[in-house]
Amino acid sequence: xxxxxxxxxxxxxxxxxxxxxxxxxxxxxxxxxxxxxxxxxxxxxxxxxxxxxxxxxxxxxxxxxxxxxxxxxxxxxxxxxxxxxxxxxxxxxxxxxxxxxxxxxxxxxxxxxxxxxxxxxxxxxxxxxxxxxxxxxxxxxxxxxxxxx
Amino acid sequence: xxxxxxxxxxxxxxxxxxxxxxxxxxxxxxxxxxxxxxxxxxxxxxxxxxxxxxxxxxxxxxxxxxxxxxxxxxxxxxxxxxxxxxxxxxxxxxxxxxxxxxxxxxxxxxxxxxxxxxxxxxxxxxxxxxxxxxxxxxxxxxxxxxxxx
Amino acid sequence: xxxxxxxxxxxxxxxxxxxxxxxxxxxxxxxxxxxxxxxxxxxxxxxxxxxxxxxxxxxxxxxxxxxxxxxxxxxxxxxxxxxxxxxxxxxxxxxxxxxxxxxxxxxxxxxxxxxxxxxxxxxxxxxxxxxxxxxxxxxxxxxxxxxxx
Amino acid sequence: xxxxxxxxxxxxxxxxxxxxxxxxxxxxxxxxxxxxxxxxxxxxxxxxxxxxxxxxxxxxxxxxxxxxxxxxxxxxxxxxxxxxxxxxxxxxxxxxxxxxxxxxxxxxxxxxxxxxxxxxxxxxxxxxxxxxxxxxxxxxxxxxxxxxx
Numbered sequence: 358x359x360x361x362x363x364x365x366x367x368x369x370x371x372x373x374x375x376x377x378x379x380x381x382x383x384x385x386x387x388x389x390x391x392x393x394x395x396x397x398x399x400x401x402x403x404x405x406x407x408x409x410x411x412x413x414x415x416x417x418x419x420x421x422x423x424x425x426x427x428x429x430x431x432x433x434x435x436x437x438x439x440x441x442x443x444x445x446x447x448x449x450x451x452x453x454x455x456x457x458x459x460x461x462x463x464x465x466x467x468x469x470x471x472x473x474x475x476x477x478x479x480x481x482x483x484x485x486x487x488x489x490x491x492x493x494x495x496x497x498x499x500x501x502x503x504x505x506x
Numbered sequence: 507x508x509x510x511x512x513x514x515x516x517x518x519x520x521x522x523x524x525x526x527x528x529x530x531x532x533x534x535x536x537x538x539x540x541x542x543x544x545x546x547x548x549x550x551x552x553x554x555x556x557x558x559x560x561x562x563x564x565x566x567x568x569x570x571x572x573x574x575x576x577x578x579x580x581x582x583x584x585x586x587x588x589x590x591x592x593x594x595x596x597x598x599x600x601x602x603x604x605x606x607x608x609x610x611x612x613x614x615x616x617x618x619x620x621x622x623x624x625x626x627x628x629x630x631x632x633x634x635x636x637x638x639x640x641x642x643x644x645x646x647x648x649x650x651x652x653x654x655x
Numbered sequence: 656x657x658x659x660x661x662x663x664x665x666x667x668x669x670x671x672x673x674x675x676x677x678x679x680x681x682x683x684x685x686x687x688x689x690x691x692x693x694x695x696x697x698x699x700x701x702x703x704x705x706x707x708x709x710x711x712x713x714x715x716x717x718x719x720x721x722x723x724x725x726x727x728x729x730x731x732x733x734x735x736x737x738x739x740x741x742x743x744x745x746x747x748x749x750x751x752x753x754x755x756x757x758x759x760x761x762x763x764x765x766x767x768x769x770x771x772x773x774x775x776x777x778x779x780x781x782x783x784x785x786x787x788x789x790x791x792x793x794x795x796x797x798x799x800x801x802x803x804x
Numbered sequence: 805x806x807x808x809x810x811x812x813x814x815x816x817x818x819x820x821x822x823x824x825x826x827x828x829x830x831x832x833x834x835x836x837x838x839x840x841x842x843x844x845x846x847x848x849x850x851x852x853x854x855x856x857x858x859x860x861x862x863x864x865x866x867x868x869x870x871x872x873x874x875x876x877x878x879x880x881x882x883x884x885x886x887x888x889x890x891x892x893x894x895x896x897x898x899x900x901x902x903x904x905x906x907x908x909x910x911x912x913x914x915x916x917x918x919x920x921x922x923x924x925x926x927x928x929x930x931x932x933x934x935x936x937x938x939x940x941x942x943x944x945x946x947x948x949x950x951x952x953x
Binding site for chain 3: 358359360361362363364365368393395397464469500
Binding site: 365366369370397398399400401402403404405409412 | 553558
């Protein structure tokens with residue numbers, strides 16, 4: 358038997374709350390997806406007036422970070438033509454994404470889920486909101502979350 | 507110009523809260539999806555220990571009730587072989603479902619979104635939880651929600 | 656955090672060994688898939704001369720038993736037209752199957768994975784082989800496996 | 805009539821054993837897929853703690869090497885924009901991959917199957933593990949396997 362730790366719904370709600378707080382502060386309505394450590398959706402919120410594209414990309418970003426255990430930012434670089442992971446974006450019928458804004462949620466050094474944010478004008482802003490959510494989870498839950506991933 | 511009324515994220519959260527309260531009371535972990543009046547996801551929660559099949563079916567039930575403006579219960583009957591809507595379950599690449607547990611959210615006689623619940627042992631229980639969520643929204647928001655749909 | 660127990664690769668290999676032993680005894684070459692508790696493939700073997708259809712169905716049966724926490728035998732009955740789960744076979748793009756031969760692997764009352772067998776002349780034989788694999792795991796590992804599921 | 809030689813399940817198990825031995829030596833949990841000469845799965849193992857992305861890519865790499873009779877390494881170069889095979893990665897609905905780590909299994913100059921490894925930090929490591937598996941098969945089975953492909 359392998360023992361796995363997985364985010365609970367209550368912890369996912371804290372992440373959503375953190376992301377929404379940051380998004381409101383920035384005045385950017387986004388979609389936020391939280392998935393478990395194998396990429397299945399636990400919780401999702403789409404803010405009023407958010408662009409629909411962010412709904413699709415938030416879910417895909419979270420999925421990608423869960424199955425790869427990597428920030429999607431990494432694939433925005435290494436999946437370019439000529440780079441080592443070129444072609445990986447075709448995996449899982451295109452659900453694997455090279456867009457920034459997905460972060461694995463690492464607690465005590467183990468990936469327990471992932472978060473994806475979509476719909477901000479730039480991927481950097483999506484990632485900023487996702488990272489703020491990790492910090493919010495760390496603060497509110499006391500869990501040893503890796504916020505500099 | 508057409509004026510559309512659509513559920514807000516805050517109202518969707520009230521629906522999720524109602525569904526989770528009822529699911530906890532029944533001791534049945536489920537997934538709950540709330541979509542807008544065009545079937546796109548606004549909010550989703552998967553409770554701890556819920557069966558994964560409910561994640562897929564909750565989203566499909568909500569989608570089906572939004573695009574058809576009908577409870578999915580109706581299609582569990584009229585989409586049987588030989589009945590008038592037989593074949594409709596192939597619509598939208600199989601996303602249109604005949605499983606009970608999806609209800610349109612009708613406010614002042616207009617469909618403004620839909621809710622789908624999945625993962626309970628029976629479709630009747632899924633629908634019971636979805637209906638409780640409508641009642642919870644009606645009570646908490648003061649909106650004129652049709653709870654006997 | 657939720658604590659999850661999941662089959663290891665070594666345990667999956669014991670399941671495959673058990674299934675192959677039984678299939679050889681019956682003189683029926685089959686495919687056998689073992690998935691984790693969320694339906695992702697851990698191990699798969701296709702025996703020499705096995706029909707290719709069994710490769711596809713073994714994987715889908717294991718997936719279905721994992722995400723539903725039920726034997727697929729149940730869906731061969733309740734997903735018939737007019738029965739309560741009619742339509743569920745469209746879930747997950749048709750990967751959810753109503754074919755017999757998939758069993759959840761329940762240890763200490765929790766589903767930790769699933770097994771699917773495909774390619775035998777009948778679904779009853781597929782299930783017989785799958786069940787023998789559960790018994791083999793129980794005997795060899797000492798785990799408290801539910802073999803009468 | 806055409807006579808085809810194809811890997812047996814027992815030979816596929818030797819390949820998996822070789823790959824796992826090497827992966828353990830390197831301390832890298834991976835997924836390993838072995839397919840027949842037409843790209844259909846014979847055997848698959850996902851090691852404990854392996855990243856899920858490797859499950860998908862291992863299968864796709866093995867498939868690609870079988871149907872093309874080439875190491876996938878070749879496509880990581882000739883399928884780049886402007887190169888002769890650009891666009892081939894869209895074949896088979898994206899299952900044809902440009903990621904390194906897939907090798908055809910050539911015995912007596914004929915392709916009898918293929919192996920794919922996925923989930924290591926780099927494609928070079930995936931290929932190293934796949935090549936070790938070929939050497940292991942050659943040594944253990946006495947077959948005339950091309951290990952410098």
